[in-house]
Amino acid sequence: MQKFRRALIGSTLALMATGAWAQAAYPSRPITLVNPYAVGGPADLLGRALAKELGDVLGQSIIVENKAGGGASIGTAYVAKAASDGYTLLLGTAAAHTVTPLATKVPYDGIADFEFVGMVANVPxxxxxxxxxxxxxLKEFIALAKSQPGRLSYASAGMGSxxxxxxxxxxxxxxxxxxxxPYKGAAPAATDLVAGTAQVGFLNVSAVLPFIKANRLRALAYGGSKRSPDLPDVPTFAEAGIPRLETGSWYSLAVPAKTPAAVVDKLATALQAVQAKPEFKKLLxxxxxxxxxxxxxQATDYVRADGKRLAELVRATAMKLQD
Incomplete structure (x- = not known):
C-alpha cells in the first residue's frame, strides 16, 4: 500500500509538473489571428502588421485568417467558439463586439464570451x-445632399461598422x-468608390488615402480630433461646422472567454511590447x-463604455443597423 501511495504521489507530481511546463511554454505552436473583415482593408493591414510583430515578441508564427461578413459576426463567432487556449485570437472592433450583437441575433455575447487582451489602435x-x-x-456637399434627398449613396465597410x-x-x-x-470591408468599398459606383465614401482614412493623394477621390472632412498630418488641407468635422463629431474605428485584441489568466497576461505583455516598438509606431x-x-x-471597460454610447446613439437616432 505504501509503495502504491508513493507511486500515486509521484504520478500526480509529474502531471502537475507537465501542466506547469505546458503553461510556461506557451506558445508552443503557431497561433491564428482572425480578422472579421475582407483582405486588403485597414483592418487587414493592421492585423497583418500586428501578427508579425506579436509573433516576433512571442517567438512563434501568427497566421492571419480573414473571415468576413455578417457585420463582423462570422469571424467573431468563430473565435467565441474556439478552444480557450490562446491559439485563436480576434482582431475586434465595435461592430464585432457591440453594434452587431445590439442590432441582430448572433451566436455569441460580444463581451461575456471574450477575454480582452488589450486595445490596439483607433483609425479616424x-x-x-x-x-x-x-x-x-463639406458645406457644398450638405447643400447638394439636401437638394437631392435619397439620390446620393455612400459606401461603408459594412452594416454596423x-x-x-x-x-x-x-x-x-x-x-x-x-x-x-454596405460592403464586406473597406477594400471593396474603396474600389467601387473610385470607380464611381458609389458617389460618397465614409471609410477609414488608411483605406482611401492613396486615392485622395492621387486625386481620384476628394476628401471633405476628417473624423479625428485634429487634422491628419497626411491631409493637412482637409478640415476636421468640427472645423467644417459640425462640433463634437469625431468618428473612427477602434481595434482590440481578444481571446475566447476562460482562456487561462497566465496566457492572457503573456499576450497583454507582448502587445505592450509591440506597441512600444518604433517600427510598429511608424506603421500606425x-x-x-x-x-x-x-x-x-481597462480594455473591457473601454469596450463596455463604447457599447453603451452606441446603444444610446442608436435609440436617439432610430438608426438602422441591418437590412
Missing part, C-alpha cells in the same frame, strides 16, 4: 466624394438623406492610427 474615418460630385467642401455609424451620425447631425451601401502613423494603451480590465 474620412468623408470623401468621387470627382464627379460637384461639391468642393464604425464608418456606417459615423456616417449615420453625420446624417443625423446635418439632416441629409444619403443612402447606405502611416495609417493615421492613434495607439491605444488599455489592457485587460
Amino acid at each position: 474615418n474620412v468623408l470623401t466624394v468621387h470627382p464627379s460630385v460637384s461639391a468642393q467642401n 464604425s464608418p456606417h455609424i459615423g456616417a449615420e451620425m453625420f446624417k443625423h447631425a446635418v439632416g441629409v438623406d444619403v443612402v447606405h451601401v 502613423a502611416a495609417q493615421n492610427a492613434e495607439s491605444l494603451s488599455q489592457v485587460k480590465a
Whole structure:
C-alpha cells in the first residue's frame, strides 16, 4: 500500500509538473489571428502588421485568417467558439463586439464570451466624394445632399461598422438623406468608390488615402480630433461646422472567454511590447492610427463604455443597423 501511495504521489507530481511546463511554454505552436473583415482593408493591414510583430515578441508564427461578413459576426463567432487556449485570437472592433450583437441575433455575447487582451489602435474615418460630385467642401456637399434627398449613396465597410455609424451620425447631425451601401470591408468599398459606383465614401482614412493623394477621390472632412498630418488641407468635422463629431474605428485584441489568466497576461505583455516598438509606431502613423494603451480590465471597460454610447446613439437616432 505504501509503495502504491508513493507511486500515486509521484504520478500526480509529474502531471502537475507537465501542466506547469505546458503553461510556461506557451506558445508552443503557431497561433491564428482572425480578422472579421475582407483582405486588403485597414483592418487587414493592421492585423497583418500586428501578427508579425506579436509573433516576433512571442517567438512563434501568427497566421492571419480573414473571415468576413455578417457585420463582423462570422469571424467573431468563430473565435467565441474556439478552444480557450490562446491559439485563436480576434482582431475586434465595435461592430464585432457591440453594434452587431445590439442590432441582430448572433451566436455569441460580444463581451461575456471574450477575454480582452488589450486595445490596439483607433483609425479616424474620412468623408470623401468621387470627382464627379460637384461639391468642393463639406458645406457644398450638405447643400447638394439636401437638394437631392435619397439620390446620393455612400459606401461603408459594412452594416454596423464604425464608418456606417459615423456616417449615420453625420446624417443625423446635418439632416441629409444619403443612402447606405454596405460592403464586406473597406477594400471593396474603396474600389467601387473610385470607380464611381458609389458617389460618397465614409471609410477609414488608411483605406482611401492613396486615392485622395492621387486625386481620384476628394476628401471633405476628417473624423479625428485634429487634422491628419497626411491631409493637412482637409478640415476636421468640427472645423467644417459640425462640433463634437469625431468618428473612427477602434481595434482590440481578444481571446475566447476562460482562456487561462497566465496566457492572457503573456499576450497583454507582448502587445505592450509591440506597441512600444518604433517600427510598429511608424506603421500606425502611416495609417493615421492613434495607439491605444488599455489592457485587460481597462480594455473591457473601454469596450463596455463604447457599447453603451452606441446603444444610446442608436435609440436617439432610430438608426438602422441591418437590412
